[in-house]
Amino acid sequence: MTDAAPTATAPTSRKHLLLVGGGHAHLHVLHMLAQHRPSQLDITLLTPDDWQTYSGMVPGYVAGRYPLDACRISLQPLLRAAGVHWIQGRCTAIDAAQSEVTLQPTAGSDQALQHLRYDLLSLDTGAVFDPQRMAADMPGVLEHTLPVRPIDNFAERWQSVVDRQQTVHQPPRATTVAFIGAGAASVELLMAAHQRFSALQPRNAASERTQLVLVAGGGDVAAGYTPGVQRRVLRQLQRRQIQVVRQRCVGAQPGALKLEDGSLLPCDAAVLAVGTHAPRWLQGSGLALADTGHLRINHFQQSTSHPNVFAAGDVATRADAPHPKSGVYAVRAGPPLAHNLLAAASGQPLKAYQPPARTLNLLSCGTGHAILSWGPLHAEGAWAWWLKDRIDRAFVARYASAA
Ligand SMILES: Cc1cc2nc3c(=O)[nH]c(=O)nc-3n(C[C@H](O)[C@H](O)[C@H](O)COP(=O)(O)OP(=O)(O)OC[C@H]3O[C@@H](n4cnc5c(N)ncnc54)[C@H](O)[C@@H]3O)c2cc1C
Structure with a gap:
């Protein structure tokens, strides 16, 4: 006070x-x-x-x-x-x-x-995130996912997701972390998480690594950006072998997300990064x-x-x-x-x-690489990450x- x-x-x-x-x-x-x-x-x-x-x-x-x-x-x-x-x-x-x-x-x-x-x-x-709308649109998501809003809450709880992925499973198995939402915040967080888990599990066999999944819904990935930027984002996701599920999440339960076609997507953790x-x-x-x-x-x-x-x-x-x-x-x-x-x-x-x-947008793909866009112009590289880092700091x- x-x-x-x-x-x-x-x-x-x-x-x-x-x-x-x-x-x-x-x-x-x-x-x-x-x-x-x-x-x-x-x-x-x-x-x-x-x-x-x-x-x-x-x-x-x-x-x-x-x-x-x-x-x-x-x-x-x-x-x-x-x-x-x-x-x-x-x-x-x-x-x-x-x-x-x-x-x-x-x-x-x-x-x-x-x-x-x-x-x-x-x-x-x-x-x-309006809890009432979330509960109506995707029953269970508030209980079984980690919402990115409020951002302080997310930041404080993210470490527990990281810690859980460090748990040694017997027998060893791959784990899955899903990100729900196809906007810029979701793809940035997803690629950042990929970098984190890759650094933590450098010697794990593929069958024991953390797999990342983007539950993108039916619309564009990086919606709101130009098609050129969207293509760049998709290439970056592919390069990281991140699976993109083109279905809407309609709910969550312990250990799985419910998809619109009625199927379940098993996951060990899920981050909710949909529109606000x-x-x-x-x-x-x-x-x-x-x-x-x-x-x-x-x-x-x-x-x-x-x-x-x-x-x-x-x-x-x-x-x-x-x-x-x-x-x-x-x-x-x-x-x-x-x-x-x-x-x-x-x-x-x-x-x-x-x-x-129009504004200058810098979309990070993990740290070390970013996609810059300004109106119809776009480019990417380590230099764009360097610029973002400088501006943010x-x-x-x-x-x-x-x-
Ligand atoms: C992971 C992530 C990355 C992002 N990266 C970018 C980016 O690179 N560039 C970009 O332009 N945008 C980015 N965004 C979007 C950006 O975060 C928001 O657009 C921006 O925070 C909005 O700013 P604001 O001033 O409206 O509110 P906020 O920055 O959200 O601040 C709101 C403040 O109000 C307080 N508050 C909330 N509710 C109440 C209440 N009821 N009573 C009193 N206080 C309250 C909060 O505690 C907080 O201090 C990102 C979003 C996310 C989730």
Whole structure:
């Protein structure tokens, strides 16, 4: 905890800015607040952890290249420098008419406050796996697979998957780890896992190695990328002899995934890396939402229904310029969000922000090789991995030393 606890009701003379979620864009907001320290503003950050796990480096952690700590940005130095009070917990509801957030303290937190009033609210909580939708679409997956969201949870539990693959079976046998989902995160994690297991089992006979399987569903592998990038991804999977199952996973049970044709895919472990959803707690908030349930925001990163609510990252959808949900877009939205929060607090005009039409994407194939794409252009090589590694480390270092 930092500084004094805020009151449940915002004081009338000063304004209360409530930041919910410690995502990519809010890192920049905290950085800017540390530089400007607005005197008429009480600022609170509500988030479950006082660090941010940088997802771009998580495949490198899975591959065994980075320790988990190297992928985390501690928020405490930024909070101290910005004079921001941290409340350890999760937002579970918003009442936009009352300008009030309901929170659930995280296990281990000494926080008792259940409601927080705000004058200005900013959301950067990322996207989630909606447990109710998961349970309906794929019964058993929540119990019998390791979901990649929340990413902290995944990162902490990944080591137990690695440890289990080290178990010596009598008689010796091959083990299988399946990855469910054909998006970029799933294939990056899969190729990272391949590298990890190859390093751990260098002398195992093929019959005793960990086999990796991609349960890709009926659509494209690396959907959302151009056909050229998709072909490159498929070649990299083939080179690693990774089996691609072109069926949807429709459920899970101990030791197996259920596929849409009714068959079972036996596996020793499964990682769930399918597309994400909007958080359910936005529903009933009174805030305008997109069809997908994400917060609808305008060119100021501001709610289209409530001018004192702002957002960035995967929790929101730009009504005027919809773009893919990715860390790159969340990072880019940080500076305009920070500017507009301070402008709104001081009654200054807001600045419009136009997200870029295309972004540089670097898809890692284990560590040591990556596929670069920018619009229709694509290329791959060790140099692309080198570039990704440099960009990612620089991002973490920037905020680690920002305070
Ligand atoms: C393995 C993996 C690799 C990826 N690699 C890339 C990549 O290389 N490039 C790229 O552009 N994208 C990548 N992505 C996608 C990227 O992770 C997301 O698009 C990005 O994290 C979204 O950022 P955000 O700021 O919206 O939220 P997040 O980074 O998800 O941060 C959300 C924060 O809010 C907190 N929070 C969550 N719920 C609540 C709540 N209810 N109340 C309070 N706080 C809450 C969380 O603890 C977290 O601190 C990857 C995703 C995965 C899974």
